[in-house]
Amino acid sequence: NPVVLYVSGGNTQIIAYSEHRYRIFGETIDIAVGNCLDRFARLLKLSNDPSPGYNIEQLAKKGNTYIPLPYTVKGMDVSFSGILSHVKTIIVGHKQARTQAHEQKKIKYSNEDLCFSLQETLFAMLVEITERALAHVGSNQVLIVGGVGCNVRLQEMMGVMCNERQATVCAIDERYCIDNGAMIAQAGYEMFRADKTRKGMTLEETSCSQRFRTDATFVNWREDK
Template sequence: MIEPIISKNENVKYILGIEGSANKLGVSIINNEKKILINMRRTYISEIGCGFIPREISSHHKHYLIDMIYDCLKKVKIKITDISLICYTKGPGIGSALYIAYNICKIFSLLFNIPVVGVNHCIAHIEMGIFITKLYHPIILYVSGSNTQIIYYNDHKKKYEIIGETLDIAIGNVIDRSARILRISNLPSPGYNARDDTYDYTELLFFPYTIKGMDISFSGYDYYINKINLTDEEKRKIQICYSLQHHIFSMLIEITERAISFTHSNEVIIVGGVGCNMFLQNMMKKMAKQKNIKIGFMDHSYCVDNGAMIAYTGLIEYLSSTNKQNYNFDNISIHQRYRTDDVLVTWR
């Protein structure tokens, strides 16, 4: 794999990116030199002990999206007619959430005749990770609220190939479910809120550890959390969170090690919202040191869902396309189950 070569295109000056596949709404503007001019985000936070309700996420995005686009344009000091390309999340994601950006893109395309690129959310995480870390042929550990995958680029197929993934629920979903049971806030994240250095965690609580080849399984953790009975309520929460993370992240490290052996890669990057977790990052650093490999992380700005990753990925896809007439009003759509390996990667 080599660094994507993107020629400067005078016809594409400003690119608007809109991300709204789940509870985070992101709007970003970049230029044709891939410089991120602004990257704005608003997050829907549910009440403690409650999950994300699709209709409430949809209402959240609908309420804020136009204002966010206006604020971004104002801060960059341009008008909507100065936008040369619009990129939005086509999928995967929550249907009612995806439809908000979809509808806005339809309107902008119709009113201003701007080409629109539907971007695969997972591919956008990967491309932003490669762009930020400058590691161009990595094993990718993609961990988020809806996805858990081990990925590498298959040069023969011209696709990102999934060589391992969750068999049931995503790792972020496990953490969120556990937070609901323990009544831990999602602001800014359950993993962050569960940290505490005042207790000595020399004894791990029992949790399932299920690996099947290169795939992993996370089902049943809520049962074990409800089953545990410790006297001190706060200590119970902290010890459960520590033990839970130790088990589920160890599974991720193990399949990442296997992927390194299979592909002979000496680079690993972690993308997706769960990639911000310091517990996971520290475990991965130890493995990387033992294997003598390079490892790339991103900060919260680009690891968590954001508009910049959509704008950047849409730009490189658009510039690599031989038929730019496809990016028109009639081809704007959403795909809730748009898999990583469904996308033909024409820009590598």
């Protein structure tokens, strides 16, 4: 029963299965980590090809100066909006200093440094709450899912923490980390197969809501021990 770190453009949640529900033990209290990365990329005017997060990841590999950024963890919840506000202030101040040639500011950081610092800060927060969840539920496995889960640096940092706890970390194939119908179809299939009435529902009876939460679904295809 692994602790699941669900990180995407729309969600940031720490999840574990219990009593026929995927329970949310921690989450973002404002914006999702993927949304934070996307908005950060727009501040730096980075390309969307192939994705903002991927381009941030590549630039971060070239950064070598860590810029302190707001670090907000509350229990197993996190907050990312303050980081964006702080970065925006840094970028605006950096541009003004360069324009006005204020040598006394001694600005030495680059976009690469900003990307590096952002990743290190965001991912350290995610690793911290994941470790806390591992201890809370008594698990020794971490599963990273969602589009941001493709990030190799996040996987590395999570791996270091797991090694220290004699735990294992698994990342989903990137084809299934990003938005796809396969994961939805698989969940639907498992739910239908476990329904002994085989009643199901018609297309007209189905609905879609952006506010539908992970723990709202009764998991009938898993047996509680």
